[in-house]
Amino acid sequence: MDSKKASRRKFLKGGAAAAAVGAIQSASGQTPAPAPVKRSLKDEVAYGERSHYVTSVRVAVLERPSPDEFGLTFHVLTPLQDQVGIITPSSLHFVGTHRGAIVPDIDPREYRFLLHGMVDRPLEFTLEELKRFPSVSRIHFVECLGNRARADHKTVQQTHGLTSCSEWTGVLLSVLLKECGVQKGANWVVSEGAEEVKGAGSIPLAKAMDDCLVAYGQNGEAIRPQNGFPVRLIVPGFEGIYNTKWLRRIKVVDHYYMTYNDYGHISKDPKVAGLNLQWGPKSVITFPSGGQKLPGPGVYQLTGLAWSGGGAVRKVEVSADGGHTWKDAEIRSQVHRMAHTRFGMTWKWEGQECMLQSRCTDELGQVQPTKAQLAKFFNQPPDYYHTHGVQGTDNTIQPWRVAADGSVSNAFA
Amino acid sequence: MDSKKASRRKFLKGGAAAAAVGAIQSASGQTPAPAPVKRSLKDEVAYGERSHYVTSVRVAVLERPSPDEFGLTFHVLTPLQDQVGIITPSSLHFVGTHRGAIVPDIDPREYRFLLHGMVDRPLEFTLEELKRFPSVSRIHFVECLGNRARADHKTVQQTHGLTSCSEWTGVLLSVLLKECGVQKGANWVVSEGAEEVKGAGSIPLAKAMDDCLVAYGQNGEAIRPQNGFPVRLIVPGFEGIYNTKWLRRIKVVDHYYMTYNDYGHISKDPKVAGLNLQWGPKSVITFPSGGQKLPGPGVYQLTGLAWSGGGAVRKVEVSADGGHTWKDAEIRSQVHRMAHTRFGMTWKWEGQECMLQSRCTDELGQVQPTKAQLAKFFNQPPDYYHTHGVQGTDNTIQPWRVAADGSVSNAFA
Numbered sequence: 091m092d093s094k095k096a097s098r099r100k101f102l103k104g105g106a107a108a109a110a111v112g113a114i115q116s117a118s119g120q121t122p123a124p125a126p127v128k129r130s131l132k133d134e135v136a137y138g139e140r141s142h143y144v145t146s147v148r149v150a151v152l153e154r155p156s157p158d159e160f161g162l163t164f165h166v167l168t169p170l171q172d173q174v175g176i177i178t179p180s181s182l183h184f185v186g187t188h189r190g191a192i193v194p195d196i197d198p199r200e201y202r203f204l205l206h207g208m209v210d211r212p213l214e215f216t217l218e219e220l221k222r223f224p225s226v227s228r229i230h231f232v233e234c235l236g237n238r239a240r241a242d243h244k245t246v247q248q249t250h251g252l253t254s255c256s257e258w259t260g261v262l263l264s265v266l267l268k269e270c271g272v273q274k275g276a277n278w279v280v281s282e283g284a285e286e287v288k289g290a291g292s293i294p295l296a297k298a299m300d301d302c303l304v305a306y307g308q309n310g311e312a313i314r315p316q317n318g319f320p321v322r323l324i325v326p327g328f329e330g331i332y333n334t335k336w337l338r339r340i341k342v343v344d345h346y347y348m349t350y351n352d353y354g355h356i357s358k359d360p361k362v363a364g365l366n367l368q369w370g371p372k373s374v375i376t377f378p379s380g381g382q383k384l385p386g387p388g389v390y391q392l393t394g395l396a397w398s399g400g401g402a403v404r405k406v407e408v409s410a411d412g413g414h415t416w417k418d419a420e421i422r423s424q425v426h427r428m429a430h431t432r433f434g435m436t437w438k439w440e441g442q443e444c445m446l447q448s449r450c451t452d453e454l455g456q457v458q459p460t461k462a463q464l465a466k467f468f469n470q471p472p473d474y475y476h477t478h479g480v481q482g483t484d485n486t487i488q489p490w491r492v493a494a495d496g497s498v499s500n501a502f503a
Numbered sequence: 504m505d506s507k508k509a510s511r512r513k514f515l516k517g518g519a520a521a522a523a524v525g526a527i528q529s530a531s532g533q534t535p536a537p538a539p540v541k542r543s544l545k546d547e548v549a550y551g552e553r554s555h556y557v558t559s560v561r562v563a564v565l566e567r568p569s570p571d572e573f574g575l576t577f578h579v580l581t582p583l584q585d586q587v588g589i590i591t592p593s594s595l596h597f598v599g600t601h602r603g604a605i606v607p608d609i610d611p612r613e614y615r616f617l618l619h620g621m622v623d624r625p626l627e628f629t630l631e632e633l634k635r636f637p638s639v640s641r642i643h644f645v646e647c648l649g650n651r652a653r654a655d656h657k658t659v660q661q662t663h664g665l666t667s668c669s670e671w672t673g674v675l676l677s678v679l680l681k682e683c684g685v686q687k688g689a690n691w692v693v694s695e696g697a698e699e700v701k702g703a704g705s706i707p708l709a710k711a712m713d714d715c716l717v718a719y720g721q722n723g724e725a726i727r728p729q730n731g732f733p734v735r736l737i738v739p740g741f742e743g744i745y746n747t748k749w750l751r752r753i754k755v756v757d758h759y760y761m762t763y764n765d766y767g768h769i770s771k772d773p774k775v776a777g778l779n780l781q782w783g784p785k786s787v788i789t790f791p792s793g794g795q796k797l798p799g800p801g802v803y804q805l806t807g808l809a810w811s812g813g814g815a816v817r818k819v820e821v822s823a824d825g826g827h828t829w830k831d832a833e834i835r836s837q838v839h840r841m842a843h844t845r846f847g848m849t850w851k852w853e854g855q856e857c858m859l860q861s862r863c864t865d866e867l868g869q870v871q872p873t874k875a876q877l878a879k880f881f882n883q884p885p886d887y888y889h890t891h892g893v894q895g896t897d898n899t900i901q902p903w904r905v906a907a908d909g910s911v912s913n914a915f916a
Contacts, residue, residue: 139727144724174672197556222802259588310591314552
């Protein structure tokens with residue numbers, strides 16, 4: 091066949107060197123590729139692995155004292171900067187934990203799920219019994235309340251790595267509740283997990299009867315241990331903590347139950363003492379993002395994720411001038427309710443210092459606020475949200491500063 | 504909290520013992536659970552693994568002589584009987600191979616993709632350059648021509664395990680073709696992979712300009728080595744062989760090019776010598792399916808997958824009486840064009856011998872045929888299709904026979 095000569099590119103005409111994007115690039119540059127792991131052909135056939143050139147990993151956030159070998163409770167952050175599309179690889183799904191890395195090792199044959207409280211017929215289900223109810227499979231994000239940008243966060247993995255998105259399969263909780271017969275006067279359900287501290291959460295009965303899943307499947311296979319094997323609750327659009335992992339019972343009750351998990355939701359400060367359940371519209375640019383460096387002026391694919399607890403993403407806008415002007419980004423994935431949605435934009439960087447931000451509007455018409463707007467709402471100084479502890483979800487706009495040398499940093503800093 | 508007493512179940516009232524469904528069940532019963540693999544906490548944090556209770560694996564089909572340690576070319580079958588939802592876990596995606604298990608080990612920094620032939624500007628792209636074009640992420644199935652039921656196939660993994668479904672991310676081939684400038688008179692494109700035999704395939708230019716993807720992402724991460732790392736072609740709805748893995752070049756040409764891969768498509772028999780490209784509407788029941796056994800009469804969740812190369816699945820019907828009567832199944836996943844779609848039905852088995860079949864209708868109104876209907880179309884005896892070699896796609900209805908003792912078998916046998 092004919093020559094390999096490559097002539098001028100129309101699309102990339104403004105480009106200098108190639109952009110540093112994705113997992114592959116984090117292995118490129120100076121560092122040699124890791125040697126291939128030697129696996130037998132038999133193992134390769136049975137269960138394939140990723141390329142030895144792909145080295146994207148999660149990292150831990152150390153926080154409170156815990157009994158594991160780290161000695162600290164930690165959450166595990168998903169590498170959003172390396173991901174494409176909307177599905178998070180199950181091996182890289184974020185992990186929120188109460189007790190460090192200690193994951194209950196539950197034998198699925200011994201697993202039981204109890205549904206009781208204000209019901210006509212309290213019932214206990216084995217995993218096999220749960221699978222004898224009609225299943226549904228839906229793509230939803232899960233996001234931890236702790237997913238908030240702070241000034242000392244350098245990368246998007248740090249600012250936003252506590253959200254992931256999977257196809258979840260399970261039984262609608264409403265089907266099981268109807269099986270049990272919910273009694274008059276019931277208003278809330280309390281779900282409890284099997285981990286050492288018995289994490290629990292209260293959600294309104296109306297939500298439980300709507301779209302919650304008692305899920306056993308994640309991205310086509312059984313839920314991973316770190317994400318609740320064999321069964322977890324999925325509460326689409328609500329804070330992660332309500333998506334109880336290692337689900338062992340749900341009690342139907344007549345009022346909100348305070349639980350261990352409420353450390354994350356109840357504040358003594360009356361200004362922020364209200365109960366927040368559902369994520370607002372949110373988005374973040376994953377390229378270019380903190381810690382990355384643009385090799386030079388040129389044409390880039392700006393990309394990121396948007397989502398909302400209120401339903402489907404309707405619009406994502408991007409500003410490259412600190413929020414003065416906004417331009418619609420393209421939606422570059424399939425769009426599902428309460429699911430990550432991939433957006434992108436062809437962006438030409440001339441080499442000037444600038445600030446990049448994205449703004450999500452959801453199907454309810456809710457618009458993602460700036461941090462300053464949210465602080466003003468609470469009548470607080472502009473840095474209010476990220477200098478305080480846990481009081482509510484942070485769905486504010488993430489600004490990234492691009493310096494003249496191409497380096498990208500968190501503009502909160 | 505209160506008692507665990509479980510009273511009568513309304514929904515499962517017809518049920519005896521629980522149904523044997525899914526990956527977990529294949530590990531249950533007599534066999535003890537595999538011991539957990541000891542991994543360091545550091546490794547667990549970086550990259551999580553599935554539960555040691557989940558043992559679902561792919562199996563190889565040995566066929567022609569090949570240079571790997573098996574000594575035979577083989578395809579690798581995905582365990583459809585264990586899967587839920589529509590996403591195939593990347594580690595369990597089926598693998599079609601020309602040369603056994605020998606997977607090219609391509610350094611993504613050295614990777615080049617050449618687009619040439621009848622174009623104004625032949626261009627060669629690095630992986631990083633491909634990522635500087637706008638990306639799209641879409642859920643599509645891939646299915647090998649070899650995916651056909653034979654009388655000696657016992658399980659759904661054997662009859663249908665050469666199809667899988669992923670979220671693919673990449674650049675539309677049309678974008679790259681426009682970048683190169685397609686010349687007048689061009690009608691076909693030939694794509695070639697980097698494997699030892701240089702697998703290649705010809706597809707119409709109209710398809711190349713429509714919805715084909717030069718893909719680098721699969722289920723949120725880089726494409727797996729066995730599925731074409733770092734770049735493969737996705738030709739939605741077309742036979743698997745056109746979805747060239749380890750894509751190294753595409754040549755724009757004016758007529759169909761015969762290639763090595765045509766062994767699977769061209770026949771000397773004039774009755775079947777026509778070129779078939781696109782999958783028709785297809786479906787299969789994955790539970791109950793061959794090799795499984797119903798523990799006794801009762802209420803079960805019949806479930807399966809449906810798909811079509813012609814677009815979205817519009818309807819799936821199920822017959823439990825050998826095709827005399829059909830009833831609409833429920834669609835239990837999100838529906839995408841040229842993608843697996845999960846269907847299900849609550850089914851009460853009274854203990855009688857019966858035959859189960861599913862039938863897919865797609866958005867074009869195409870209806871999945873029986874094997875006898877297809878044979879009649881070719882004026883051949885009813886067992887025609889599965890006793891012959893490769894002549895075209897087999898999208899015929901799969902019948903499963905349920906015996907009075909609950910055992911399920913391939914009704915072709």
